[in-house]
Amino acid sequence: MSALYLISPPRIGPDFADALAAALDAGAVSAFQLRLKDAAEDDICRAVAALMPVVQARDVAFILNDRADLAVRLGCDGAHLGQEDLPKGGVKAARALLRNASLGVTCHDSRHLAMEAAEAGADYVAFGAFFPTATKDAKSHAEIEILAWWSSIMEVPCVAIGGIDAGNCAQLVEAGADFLAVIGAVWHHPDGSAAGVRAMLAAMG
Numbered sequence: 507m508s509a510l511y512l513i514s515p516p517r518i519g520p521d522f523a524d525a526l527a528a529a530l531d532a533g534a535v536s537a538f539q540l541r542l543k544d545a546a547e548d549d550i551c552r553a554v555a556a557l558m559p560v561v562q563a564r565d566v567a568f569i570l571n572d573r574a575d576l577a578v579r580l581g582c583d584g585a586h587l588g589q590e591d592l593p594k595g596g597v598k599a600a601r602a603l604l605r606n607a608s609l610g611v612t613c614h615d616s617r618h619l620a621m622e623a624a625e626a627g628a629d630y631v632a633f634g635a636f637f638p639t640a641t642k643d644a645k646s647h648a649e650i651e652i653l654a655w656w657s658s659i660m661e662v663p664c665v666a667i668g669g670i671d672a673g674n675c676a677q678l679v680e681a682g683a684d685f686l687a688v689i690g691a692v693w694h695h696p697d698g699s700a701a702g703v704r705a706m707l708a709a710m711g
């Protein structure tokens with residue numbers, strides 16, 4: 507059984523809080539990540555102030571992408587960090603900075619990075635991209651077997667990301683992904699974000 511991890515589009519407009527509320531009200535979303543690429547710090551802070559209450563009122567974890575320092579300062583539930591977003595001192599330093607807040611770490615298709623992250627205190631490791639994606643120029647491709655391997659030996663949850671939609675997610679669920687992280691499948695669903703969440707949850711079983 508996998509849970510749904512919803513990530514924001516890379517840029518959001520003034521109506522985004524309403525679209526997000528509709529998406530979260532459509533079904534069980536476990537975590538929401540604010541992932542604004544190329545945004546100024548002030549804009550990220552304003553977005554967190556507007557969106558975190560919407561998310562936390564629905565008992566969904568609010569995770570900030572890329573910025574452990576801001577996640578702590580703004581009281582987010584956690585941060586998601588790529589290998590290039592880690593502070594000096596790596597995952598261990600990020601763990602210390604975040605104190606009780608959650609820490610997720612991108613591990614691409616690397617078993618070694620994932621073991622290292624888990625041992626240094628990550629709350630989850632993320633593998634991907636599993637499928638072609640138009641959202642990002644993903645530099646790594648992960649094979650589905652990595653999910654089965656990880657689940658069979660580790661307690662730390664794993665997240666699958668990259669090109670996941672209602673049509674291809676069953677194999678990731680089957681392989682043992684704890685969370686499926688999606689952007690396009692929800693925000694670009696032809697019938698809207700609520701329909702996107704419903705379609706994902708129905709396909710995840």
Ligand SMILES: Cc1ncc(COP(=O)(O)OP(=O)(O)O)c(N)n1
Pocket residue numbers: 511513539541571572586587588589590591610612632633642665667687
């Ligand atoms: C849940 C989750 N997994 C992976 C990523 C990718 O993070 P990163 O490698 O730092 O790339 P950017 O998202 O910063 O472009 C993620 N954001 N969330």
Ligand SMILES: Cc1ncsc1CCOP(=O)(O)O
Pocket residue numbers: 634635638639640641642644667668669670687688689690691
């Ligand atoms: C952030 C990220 N990291 C690897 S693939 C990806 C994009 C995921 O977006 P989508 O679900 O639209 O493929």
Ligand SMILES: [Mg+2]
Pocket residue numbers: 571572586587588591
């Ligand atoms: Mg990053």
